[in-house]
Amino acid sequence: MDDINFFDKVYEVARLIPPGRVTSYGAIAAYLGTKGSSRMVGYAMQACGKALPPVPAHRIVNRQGLLTAKFHFGGDLMEQLLESEGVKVIDNQVQDFKNLFWDPSVELAL
């Protein structure tokens, strides 16, 4: 696990996000041990488009449950993907976010 780069670590955790669930950049960053580098997670996501296998970046939102990434996906694609998994999204915001929140440092409870 030490041979992979920070980006790859982010991608790995992102792929572990169960369907119908969402997580935050900070949660992933904290799980990776780089709590203060939440921005790097988002930056990694920007490059996730060329990562294989593809990363479900649409399941990653900010700490407020706001679909900040939606603007990068383009249009309502992100909302469609989330609702397709059962996640209600209104006004770029995940409904019942607290309940749908998936914390890797808790769920993976390593």
Add this chain to the structure above:
DNA sequence: CCCGTGACGACAT
């Protein structure tokens, strides 16, 4: 090599 930027977050005011 230096500067600016960025899918965030926490703290201070």
Add this chain to the structure above:
DNA sequence: TATGTCGCCACGG
């Protein structure tokens, strides 16, 4: 509670 500012680190120009 809302707004403003700083920190974090990698990448592009």
